[in-house]
Amino acid sequence: MARSKEFEESVVLDKAMRLFWEQGYEKTSMTDLVNHMGIHRKSLYDTFGDKHTLFLKSVDLYDHKISSALAAGVKRSKTATEALQFIFLSLIHGEESPASGCFIVNSTVELAARDKDMNHRSTEMFANTEKLIKDIMVWGQQEGEFTTEYNAEVLAEYLHNVSIGLRGMAKTSMTKEKLLRIAMLSMDLILR
Template sequence: MARSKEFDESIVLDKAMKLFWEQGYEKTSLTDLVEHMGIHRRSLYDTFGDKHMLFLKAMDRFRAKINTELTGVIKRSETAEEALQLIINFMIYGEEDSPSGCLMVNSAVELAMRDAEVDSKSTESFTLSEQMFKDIILWGQRNGEFTSDYDAAELAEHMHTVCVGLRVMTRTSIAKEKLLRTANISIKLLCK
């Protein structure tokens, strides 16, 4: 007879996600994972497969959580400019108790060149981010907040690239105020 799980799968997956986010894939050992997740090695294998499969599930979990958070930010915003500013603030300052940077960006930098599954997940996430920016820019163009001199898709590519750079730089000792100034210039370039 199979034993019932003695842990909440989503809670331990969140713990693994944060550990991978903080340390990266290569630096995170199975011992680190079982200790941080508070489960036995056998439970990790039975529930999530191997370390690589757990990592891919952690990437999916991260994307879903961030998507939910950013969708809420957009819905609460009264203007497209406000939505962009709040998203930028979220990307620079993050959430309390979360590692700096972005698991997707970190993973792309660390692994995408040699891991097709990580590359695919990162690229898919980046495509969704660009679409989010495009939707916000189109909103701003319709409302007269943002310039219509450029295609919304091209402006979205620019904003996404700026944000990827910001997410990388948040992992350094560079002052957040400097990053915010850089982001604000990108938003001002969109405005009429």
């Protein structure tokens, strides 16, 4: 008779995500994962597969958490300007571990050039974020909040690039005040 699991899968996956987020893929060993997750090595392999599969599941978990939070915040916004401010402020203040930067950006920089699975995921995740921003741009242009000098897709590409830069800079000792200035200047450039 098979033994039942002595751990909650979502809880230990969250622990793995946080360790990968803090240390990166290459630096994190299976021993680190076993110790940090608090489960036996065999249970880790039986439940999550190998290190690479566990890492990809961790990336997916992070993306789901961040995407859900951003979509919910945008949905609650009364104006497109408020929705865009929410996104920028979330990137600067809202991450659970701002000193670690963005797990997706970190993982993309570390692995995407040589890991087709991470490259595919990051491309898809970035496209989804860009679409969210594009929808905000369309909303703002229709309501007369944002410039129509550029189409919504071009503005979304620009603002997404700014957001990735902010997430990368958040990993440094850069002050939040500086990050906010950059975000607010970007907002000023698109307001009518």
